Amino acid sequence: xxxxxxxxxxxxxxxAPDLRSLPERAARAWTERMAVRPRAGSTYAxxxxxxxxxxxxxxxxxxxxxxxxxxxxHCKHLRRVAIEITARRVAPPGKERAxxxxxxxxxxxxxxxxxxxxxxxxxxxxGDVVRDRExxxxxxxxxxxxxxxxxxxxxxxxxxxxxxxxxxxYPVDDxxxxxxxxxxxxxxxxxxxxAFPLSRLRRVEDAELVAP
Ligand SMILES: [Zn+2]
Ligand SMILES: [Zn+2]
Numbered sequence: 580x581x582x583x584x585x586x587x588x589x590x591x592x593x594x595a596p597d598l599r600s601l602p603e604r605a606a607r608a609w610t611e612r613m614a615v616r617p618r619a620g621s622t623y624a625x626x627x628x629x630x631x632x633x634x635x636x637x638x639x640x641x642x643x644x645x646x647x648x649x650x651x652x653h654c655k656h657l658r659r660v661a662i663e664i665t666a667r668r669v670a671p672p673g674k675e676r677a678x679x680x681x682x683x684x685x686x687x688x689x690x691x692x693x694x695x696x697x698x699x700x701x702x703x704x705x706g707d708v709v710r711d712r713e714x715x716x717x718x719x720x721x722x723x724x725x726x727x728x729x730x731x732x733x734x735x736x737x738x739x740x741x742x743x744x745x746x747x748x749y750p751v752d753d754x755x756x757x758x759x760x761x762x763x764x765x766x767x768x769x770x771x772x773x774a775f776p777l778s779r780l781r782r783v784e785d786a787e788l789v790a791p
Pocket of ligand 1 (some may be wrong): 633657
């Protein structure tokens with residue numbers, strides 16, 4: 580079986596446009612030094628090179644600068660906030676910057692999201708079909724816990740998930756995922772749940788599900 584790893588940062592790059600082809604305001608949105616900080620709701624504080632701070636509301640398409648307020652222009656501050664969100668350097672409205680508990684990359688989670696915080700590559704949800712990297716078996720995720728593999732005791736054997744025989748190759752601080760075997764899940768009314776280190780399981784994409 581060949582494991583195809585997801586591209587590490589397929590959603591985290593943005594290419595700068597050809598600045599010569601942009602109108603002046605748009606070009607300045609890319610090139611000027613500005614600090615963008617998320618505020619409440621859909622608002623962002625943008626501090627410019629000349630140390631002025633303006634309040635941008637990305638949902639309202641408004642900015643407190645004269646360019647927007649008085650002249651009604653789609654100002655460079657508004658554009659810059661959109662650029663920073665698209666490039667995933669600042670959190671989109673309603674989200675917060677967080678570190679993925681599984682792989683350590685920066686991700687954005689709902690402001691009130693419960694732990695664990697997982698990035699898009701690592702995120703598994705109840706009902707996801709996954710493949711065991713060790714055996715190739717397909718399973719259904721029952722729960723993603725926030726307990727590390729080193730602290731989860733397997734009842735049947737009394738050892739931790741991290742110490743379990745075939746889990747040696749996975750980080751001891753991997754979060755424990757509970758899953759049932761797909762073959763059992765469709766047959767049994769009360770299928771048994773097994774505990775896995777998160778990175779041992781790989782989400783099966785929809786296209787793979789229809790393949791044998
Ligand atoms: Zn502005
Ligand atoms: Zn991750």
